[in-house]
Amino acid sequence: MPAPAKSKANPTGRRGDQPKGKKNKTYATATTPRGLLTAAAVIAKPPPELPFELQQLILNIFKDAFPSAFGDDLEDVLQEVKGKLFGRDFLGTFGRDDYLRAYVVRWSPSRALGYLEILSEIIGKALEEREEGRVGDDQGSQLFRIACLGGGAGAEIVSLAGVLNLLLSKSSVFPLKDGIETASAPDSELNQSRAPADLRFTIKLIDIADWAAITDTLNTSLTTPPPISKYASASVKASQKPLVPASAFTTTFHQHDLLNISSDTLADLVGNQDLITILFTLNELYTTSLPKTQAFLTTLTKVVKPGTLLLVVDSAGSYSTISLNGKPEKQYPMHWLVDHTLLAGETVEEKKWKKICEEASRWFRVDEELKYKLELEDMRCQIHLYKRL
Template sequence: MPPRPSTKKPNSNPLKKKGPENKFQRQQQPQQHSKEEETPFDNPTNTIPLSLQQLLLNVFQSALVPNTSTSQDGKQDASQRDAIEDEGQLDVKPLIQTIKSHLYNRDFDSAFTDANEELLRAYALRWSASRTLGYAGVFKAVLGILSGDKERRGAGGQIVCIGGGAGAEIVALAGVWRDIVALPTDDMNGEEGEGEGEGRMELKVTAVDIADWSGVIRRLDGAIRSSKVSGSKRHPAPLLPDGKRDKFSVTFQKADVLSLPEGELKSLYGQGTVMVTLMFTLNELFSTSMAKATAFLLRTTDVVEPGTLLLVVDSPGSYSSLSLGKSEEKVERKYPMKFLLDHTLLSVAEGKWEKVLSQDSRWWRRDAARLRYEVGEGAGLEDMRFQVHLYKRL
């Protein structure tokens, strides 16, 4: 469900540490950055140029409701309507109302698993587009770390997005990959870059979800490669530039990661996985089954290679419940998702993960006056508040 707003001030930890944390280090309070020490995570809104944000929104609009494609000035552009072949109109408002009703009743099967493609498209329009812009700032910092890793330079890699069927991770990664790897001259300050990212990293993005998002992902994958999507002089379409499209690939796998057999989990991660993401997904996994979610994290620990990053983004203050005791005397206790995550990776799997970053509350705020996103009533952009945690496999 969408993040809930809060007035609490965000906290931040240092981006890097010299070595693995021990139990005493984990008990220390987060250190505050000075302005000179700010990391890219401290300013997720400002790291992505507005023209690139608009292009990402245009990808969603062109892919999922192509008959409403707009130009940069917000006017309907008839030449863009055929960016992605459409099978019919999408009546967004009632679909979003249906989704909200399912989510309110916590009927996730009706909202996702058993939903038809129209319902899933409406969800992606309403929630994934905003999240894409918020994710992009986080991914830019993380992908910058990966593309700057001398040992990985030129080797490429796979990013596995658990719960990534709705497409936010895919489009955000495509935009950031283009901005800092394929076309590093698209500098956020409008200055010409050095071209160090040219051809550095081939990226395969694998989205895994329990629901069948294949139709939505097919549309988005087509839109990020389409020159018919509306762009700007600074960030023209296609999102994936000509001559480099084959270096960024997208696949989808329908699977329940909590019950995935060991062999299939190994096959999913394979060799060359550089990052695993859980974006607004981990707390739902813990809520479904704390034991199975914990086991999934430990199995992931055993499978991924040293150096692999684990990125977790979720609603701030997320809690999961655990019932203790016999059936007649069960006591329900709530645990913060962050506590469960740290306990699993840093205590149960002690010595196998390093916490690179942990922030309990961050904001991505939209530029409502300048961003255009007209896809139907009830599907506008919204600010996003989130917690973010980054770990590195030792």
């Protein structure tokens, strides 16, 4: 049974490698220009820098949502989780509440920061294109629908709340409609994105393990003011606001095995979504069963609507190499297998997907000045974005 690659115990990067200072630095391989979201396969512009304050708020969400997870026994629990992950005992790993909480507070915060950078680019551009496509006074839909496949461990839901915060905040890198000012540099590509003030996210989180209690707790923490001292003044209490308004942020969790999900069930879950994400999950699916994963992608193609974006993010380099029939001499990069399935077809009528962009290797470096009770880790990943035709 597959489990998300985010379940791996091995970190994707070490915090000690990063440059010092308050700004996140991102890097690409020498053969791959930086950035995303042009018609070309890769682009040269760097992603926007994320507000330091927002990154700290995201870390605080994990700390405040699961205070009991940071007990004296956390290190022992994490060692047990690592052992089960190393043995690929995913059912054992994600079958206990204390294991789930320990996993979330240890590994999901770093991932959430890295995902925030990627998702802010993609959703910002998608909303910009939606606004440009409107005619006259047509306001269109202010609802943006997202399905996160393998997204139960908390990183996706928190990063998406961060994106919505960016879009709705006056200090956002995304200026809102009606001339609301932004404190960010005006020359950033994403600063040109136009986000409706009544924008809403609905998010479906789909995973093989039962993360419902975790995602419910995080959703509550994201949509309610942060805890403060009972001795705080009335003015301080009144100034506390949630990361995102509950009316604009709706999440539901659905427990399913993606490799054995029915076509009808998958259609109900993702058939009308604007964005589908598969973050650090697809490589694990391929490792579990290459034929079933290819069949799953074929079914996904059949059930999604035209215009749907599909975002695949996974480990970069040799960490995402798949062996065919268990033979080490027959190894293929994960992205080649995905392209082979999604981009098949010789004629326009036969083609089902268009590849919008790809990036072979991106580093997200954690800012050293961020505060968290546990170690934060850098993230190196490959990024692929497709659009259903």
